[in-house]
Amino acid sequence: MKRRWLHSAAIAVASLSLLGKPAAAQQILRDAETEAFMADMSAPLVHAAGMEPRNVQVFVLNDREINAFVAGGQYVWLHSGLIATADNVNQLQGVVAHELGHIEGGHVIRSAEGMREATGITLLSLVLGAAAIAAGGAEAGMGILGMGQQAAMGKFLAFSRAQESSADLAGARYLSKAGLSGKGSLDFFKKLQNQEYRLAIPQDDSYGRTHPLSGERINVLREVYTVDPSWNKPMDPKLEARFERIKAKLVGFVSEPNQTLIKYPESDQSIPAHYARAYAWHKSAYPDKAMSEVDALLTAQPHDPYFLELKGQVLLESGRPADAIPPLREAVQLTRQPLIATMLGHALIATEDDKNFAEAEQVLRNAVARDRENPFAWYQLGVVYERRGDTPRAALATAERYALMGDDQMALRSADAAMQGLKAGTVDYLRAQDIAMVSRAAVEQKRKKR
Template structure:
């Protein structure tokens, strides 16, 4: 009897691990570093707008954002957000390939697939729990070997059920994406080309190509065969890419490679012999990362020689100057970039430069610039940090604490957000807008802190 009890306990733990494995499989990717960049976000919005409209959604409500991850992937994880890995952009040959990926992810949003993942999980978990009960009963009755078999088959059946559910969602998103591309008048060639890239990756990893059972996604070859029949008969199949959009993509890709890659890799990919604008862009970031500001500025000046009033070239010049210890010199190009775009991320950089001069005369402008930036984009922790510095400089400690509370709240640092919000309320007049905002942050943060404490 003691041995049988231990066997039952062992398989109870096994079944619990099996259920946990299903939960992990369904869980979206963990939080990763978001790459906030004014030019990239503007490009992503313009590139995806026709597809978003074709999917029946409002472009202003859908965001396509880039995260720093070298893997070739994209995903949705709730809300109307499409997350694209930096590795995917670096691997894409043209803008049409990225549009194909975004169209597929929009299919997941329209289909409510993130929410419906729970349906697949519920059914698979039900199979696991049933096999747990039957297996444990068999073990308790003395049939240890039979019980082990029931549990093993139950786990396999549950996993297979969930994987089949996931593959069905992927196939549905493929076809939905094809509809959006067609309605938007965008060719599906890029979509097929990208699936061929994924297929080549499967070949390199020696993934069997005869059956997609056991995978969350259908095999790329299976997807290509289905989509080829849809895309090749579409009126947009032979439609060329927008040359202006493609030129913008090449710039985005180059600056992203320069920002996330090792400088030596960037310089191999974009050698000095390449005098194109994207190559100058990439090398500017590579030299800046390597702490060669003069070489970085030479590349930026080459860009500005071709386009003297390009706001993003001006932004880069200001960034290089600021981060190499010349904040006063950074102000003029950043001012012009803000005037040309009214872009909050660039405005935040200008505010930083004004503060970094440590010149009292610049703090009033810094406050104005930063308050305007936050009014257009509240989800910017660094802007709140800089605004807090301005408030502290002028002795307004309650509002400095409130700005700090905003920053910590966005960063998920609930304990620090609570402390800062409480400190702000001590000095703010009750009933004012700022007091009520501090109160809201304190209430939400306190609840989050208590919830975490209960889970320990």
């Protein structure tokens, strides 16, 4: 899978909501149930890779492309298109295992090595080409320049393919150590191979590509997987059921409603189908139909926190915040999940009832304490502070929000405003000071680049 550098991204909240843009036209999808599933699904692989599960996070990007990558730190990024394409949890685990191989191998950092080698070849060709041109051999000089660029590109691509092969074998090792079958990994590579066939990509040589051909990878990995003791081990049925749920809700959220209803027709009365249709109807602004699907889910599992969360979301976004509070309260009590807590805080504020603001403040303070990288939670907390006349802390919450969104100018302005009203030396003052210092440095750096 591809690897990419990723800049800091803004993060907002709602049950399966769109967040900031880490790359052009891409948005992070955050969802409490999905994040819990990703953590549980990847934990045995993370352990097998010698990493600490709490330090490794798997995020989802709203992108139809079948792709996954790592981009610094211990973060794995999966495209929504990849999850929608995967047939089962084992296929997804195969992809994550491969990406963990990139993390363990330090491939994002080591990519600089391949670039340096390629740059060295390019610089040498420039020197030799310039010398030839100066000596009167213009054609020879241009030929040297062209060959140098081609050699540099070939060197870098070979380096990249070597990293991909290394990650494949590392992923196979993690799957084996975790006691998971490699069938899913092979099956997913076959999907990629079919895509190469459809795109008419030549299958005789991977030269000129950043990745080995899928057929080459399949041939190597088949020899490893088929002799592993876990080759015929079945998937965990509970984990597979959870995968089907998060896949369905993802499809319902990102796909056009008519496509979702074709994939999950009314005749399908399974839990995933109700889930997908609930999101499709809600997305289409049919709250009654969405609520009918949610009721079917809660009839089957009355105290499922994520079904309760969805009920609260549909009610809240349909203009019924007071009715959304009970199911959201129960969902928070069952999970203590900050994303759901933020939605509860939003519902409490949306009632515009002063009696609810004290609870909203407590809920939102707890939410940002457990998940500080959530601009929407900071926005809601700022609303609470402003409502009760605490302008300095409202400014601090706004500074936190803009800092996460990458708006350094507004973060600096808000942090400076917060410091004007906060007592020097307090925790909040020092935090505002930190934001101001970092934001000011970023603003100055941007000015120097102009």
